[in-house]
Amino acid sequence: MRQDHVVRRAVLVGLGGPALVSCVGVxxxxxxxxxxxxxxxxxxxxxGPDGYGPAWTWPVLTLAVGLxxxxxxxxxxxxxxxxxxxxxxxxxxxxxxxGLSALITTVSTGSVLVxxxxxxxxxxxxxxxxxxxxxxxxxxxxxxxxxxxDMIVPASRPVSPLATAPGTRIVWLGRAEMGRGPxxxxxxxxxxxxxLAVWMWVLGDLAAAIxxxxxxxxxxxxxxxxxxxxxxxxxxxxxxxxxxxxPRFTIAASDIASATVTDxxxxxxxxxxxxxxxxxxxxxxxxxxxxxxxxxxxxxxxVITLDDAETVAGVLTAAxxxxxxxxx
Amino acid sequence: MLIRIDSGADxxxxxQIAGSVxxxxxxxxxxPGARLPSAREVSxxxxxxxxxxxxxxxxxxxxxxxxxxxxxxxxxxxxAAAYAGLSADARALVERAxxxxxxxxxxxxxxxxxGSDTRA
Numbered sequence: 001m002r003q004d005h006v007v008r009r010a011v012l013v014g015l016g017g018p019a020l021v022s023c024v025g026v027x028x029x030x031x032x033x034x035x036x037x038x039x040x041x042x043x044x045x046x047x048g049p050d051g052y053g054p055a056w057t058w059p060v061l062t063l064a065v066g067l068x069x070x071x072x073x074x075x076x077x078x079x080x081x082x083x084x085x086x087x088x089x090x091x092x093x094x095x096x097x098x099g100l101s102a103l104i105t106t107v108s109t110g111s112v113l114v115x116x117x118x119x120x121x122x123x124x125x126x127x128x129x130x131x132x133x134x135x136x137x138x139x140x141x142x143x144x145x146x147x148x149x150d151m152i153v154p155a156s157r158p159v160s161p162l163a164t165a166p167g168t169r170i171v172w173l174g175r176a177e178m179g180r181g182p183x184x185x186x187x188x189x190x191x192x193x194x195x196l197a198v199w200m201w202v203l204g205d206l207a208a209a210i211x212x213x214x215x216x217x218x219x220x221x222x223x224x225x226x227x228x229x230x231x232x233x234x235x236x237x238x239x240x241x242x243x244x245x246x247p248r249f250t251i252a253a254s255d256i257a258s259a260t261v262t263d264x265x266x267x268x269x270x271x272x273x274x275x276x277x278x279x280x281x282x283x284x285x286x287x288x289x290x291x292x293x294x295x296x297x298x299x300x301x302x303v304i305t306l307d308d309a310e311t312v313a314g315v316l317t318a319a320x321x322x323x324x325x326x327x328x
Numbered sequence: 329m330l331i332r333i334d335s336g337a338d339x340x341x342x343x344q345i346a347g348s349v350x351x352x353x354x355x356x357x358x359x360p361g362a363r364l365p366s367a368r369e370v371s372x373x374x375x376x377x378x379x380x381x382x383x384x385x386x387x388x389x390x391x392x393x394x395x396x397x398x399x400x401x402x403x404x405x406x407x408a409a410a411y412a413g414l415s416a417d418a419r420a421l422v423e424r425a426x427x428x429x430x431x432x433x434x435x436x437x438x439x440x441x442x443g444s445d446t447r448a
Contacts, residue, residue, distance in 0.1 A: 162330075172331075173373055308357050
């Protein structure tokens with residue numbers, strides 16, 4: 001019963017709210033323009049209007065962003081909510097969806113109204129201020145009308161220890177990797193940046209060249225150290241490190257309270273992907289799906305997405321049992 | 329990739345490492361196209377000589393389970409899928425043999441014999 005209530009509120013805030021806001025916005029816009037083909041200002045630069053387009057640009061933008069972005073965010077949040085997961089992040093996502101919708105709807109509608117009823121040289125700045133205020137207000141409202149959510153993560157599944165005969169050494173070696181699609185996008189992005197940097201040097205714009213080169217280098221370094229991790233699990237414990245050695249995480253077998261298999265949803269459990277620190281847990285989250293969940297004796301969790309999490313959990317469970325037996 | 333080695337066993341270490349990779353393929357833990365960890369990584373993790381690991385990879389390459397690709401290292405071939413596909417049959421066969429009072433060695437001998445029959 002209570003669960004339905006949480007999900008219903010999230011849908012109301014994250015989908016119903018944006019639908020209402022953007023539909024009202026579009027209705028006002030349609031009522032204010034003489035015709036859909038009329039030419040309107042679609043972009044303001046620092047020194048005034050610098051982009052023009054047909055009037056239908058604004059309602060289309062309102063619907064595409066004001067309804068599309070919330071739908072995308074909710075597409076991440078809803079499956080987790082339906083599975084029974086709860087977290088402050090799952091309460092925040094619908095509120096962000098509503099705030100985004102309010103932002104883009106106010107910008108679009110305000111832009112149309114300023115041109116329809118304002119003086120020809122009216123500034124767009126008040127509209128932007130109103131839009132950010134509306135976004136904050138809508139986001140805040142979206143947050144408070146949802147019930148508080150105590151953390152409930154999907155139950156992690158214990159696995160049986162991979163027993164080893166005395167004298168046998170057992171090691172699991174592998175990689176935690178991103179999916180091919182996101183990886184391709186990142187590689188493409190750093191390639192484009194590198195190309196842009198070269199182009200800036202060719203053009204001879206020194207300041208721009210230095211900035212773009214620095215950004216390209218930073219992105220390339222981040223991509224190369226944050227997308228692949230080498231993982232080793234054996235009797236000593238767990239070792240996770242990037243190809244260049246940093247960042248690295250090691251957990252000694254004696255510090256492992258339990259090693260289990262879990263189902264990871266990056267955005268809703270860790271607020272995104274990559275190396276994530278959240279209260280109570282550290283995550284190396286490169287995709288959604290099966291992951292290894294190691295609880296330390298202090299209670300802090302370490303989660304890493306791995307295809308063969310089951311085997312790794314088995315190795316670590318056996319290692320932890322042996323380490324604890326040696327201590328007692 | 330899960331590797332088990334027993335330094336007290338009769339089989340040489342490189343044989344045990346290669347056997348672990350075959351078992352990984354049979355269990356479906358790694359499939360065609362999967363990259364094996366570098367020989368250096370394996371040798372450091374197991375604390376064995378680098379040449380031992382290279383010898384194991386060489387053995388697997390010779391039987392066609394692994395191919396060496398420039399820039400990607402040792403990669404499993406389609407043969408890994410064949411291993412996984414046959415592993416259920418193998419388990420069933422061993423199970424039947426056990427019911428009939430035969431051990432794994434007997435099954436291996438039987439397989440060898442029937443293999444040489446078909447070749448002849």
